[in-house]
Amino acid sequence: MLQVHDLAVSRGGLTVLEGLGFALRPSDLLVLRGPNGVGKTTVLRTLAGLQPALRGQILANPDQITYSGHADGIKATLTVGENLGFWAAVHGHSAIDPAISAMNLTALRARRAADLSAGQKRRLGLARLLVTGRKIWLMDEPTVSLDAASVALFGAMLRGHLAQGGAAIVATHIDLGLPEARMLDLTPFKAAATRQGAFDEAFA
Amino acid sequence: MIALLQRDLRLAFRAGGGFGLGLAFFLMVAVLVPLGVGPEGALLARIAPGILWVGALLACLLSLDRMFALDFEDGALDLMAVSPLPLEGVVAMKALAHWLVTGLPLVLIAPVLGLLLSLAPGGYFWLLASLFLGTPALSLIGGFGAALTVGLKRGGLILSLIVLPMYVPSLIFGAEAVRRGAVGGDAVVPLLLLAAISLGSVAILPFAAAAALRANLK
């Protein structure tokens, strides 16, 4: 459902990764690995269509992709239910109960997001993925500020998504406890320095 | 898109949403100007159309930098760009929300401020009409400026530098309509030109602003 051929991505005008290629089938989970700054976020943002690819092809239906970044787009003065309800409505759905119970937010439903802890906010952000109803989840460090119990909760939610024929690409450093995950180390795809004296380098 | 409008209005009316700030600012201008130029009614009546329009302009400007900046900082703009919402629609809805929260209250309070500035009786209808037809353009032009400057650290200052020159035609036609109306002249022509600017802005600026947002999200 998602194919990538010879992808090159850039950040701040510099090519960071090139020659990247992989395919994602239904029920696939791809985990992106690599040291800080290697370009995991850049790859995810490029796949999500937030920035153009420098070269290469991305074959996917953009209407099937959703993205979860470092920030969750949560409004502090809205309640948990209102925050989720908004994203559900944007994606043309109205049911938010399954998402709320999946991330164990039932007791917090009427609480303002401002009064949530960092981990609770993260759970709310992850529950948003469910209400989008989309098949391909692109997740950037989804487990930041989650405790062990919440990581397990997230693992269960992800597994449920895969079981229903969904797919996901996750950039993370920790072990999600999902044996079916395929690892992709980005280090070998690091872009080589451009040829010395290539004048048009500055005008990629 | 209705959901976005509902959310933005809800955010504006909840604590810290900034509803009423522009209104209070507008009031301040109408109080400070007579203190500055003196209480003479004839003079105030002469400058009232201009002062009210300049005041409305600045009051609109006050809340513009929040239009996209908050959603940009907390990542909501990224998520909207990936969602089924077209960014053009996002811009249009946000400008509409801005107008409902800032522009429309200005229109409603303007007659009261007209009293403070001894506006001639013939001018009130034209004041209401010109602000009602002109402030949508102010919100849309402002939305375009806000989209251009959304990623900048000192965006507010540059935003006003970009937006204020573009407010010139609206200001001229708006204030001219009130001025002519106040002295019983033909105020329909400037009013129609003002409405034309607003309609043109509705038609074009959401696209320009969405292009700017896309460039800024990269």
Added chain:
Amino acid sequence: MSIWEYANPKKFMQTSTLALPWVSGLAVVLLVAGLVWGFFFTPEDYKQGSTVKIIYLHVPSAMMAVSAWFMMLVGSLIWLIRRHHVSALAAKAAAPVGLTFTVIGLVTGAIWGQPMWGTWWAWDPRLTSFLILGLFYLGYIALWSAVEDADTAADLTSVLCIVGSVFAFLSRYAVLFWNQGLHQGASLSVDSEQHVSDVYAFPLWICIAGFLVLFVTLVLLRTRTEIRSRRIMALMARERTGA
């Protein structure tokens, strides 16, 4: 061989290296000829005296102030449609030059207007339009300098230039609507009966040509600087990342 080849930065640098001495030389020749002729070898006006001779600075800079914005508009469109970097950088390079011409036009206008109208500044439609044009230049330049990423800056300023052109045009007519003004009519025009007499017109045409070539020279120079600074930024970025 197509014209777009010159949009390649390297090709542009090569071509402009060859052209620059000739273009700048032509600018000097035209300006010296036009200004010397205009200042010293034209009669004094029966009404305006020697003050009229400021026309040789005022009219060409005012024309170039508008033309520079038009050139930026074309450059912005080319960048958005064909994504040629030289085009965006040339638009960036032209902005401060255009702003300077605007300021020269306003200042010489004030100096000319003071003895004629008895005031340094009047809210005359032409003066007001130029003042507003100056504000548009300021916003454009400010946006270029504020955005860090060079390509994003080019995108944003191009969109601003296009939308700004529409509003600048609207402002011009709004200002005419607002005040009919005391500025004299066009100094030069092809079809009008009423313009300056030929004694003044010939050196004026030379000055206008001189200002035009001067503008081309300055934009070429500044575009070359922009290209070089982009190159330096790329080298420094590579240094930082250790690639």
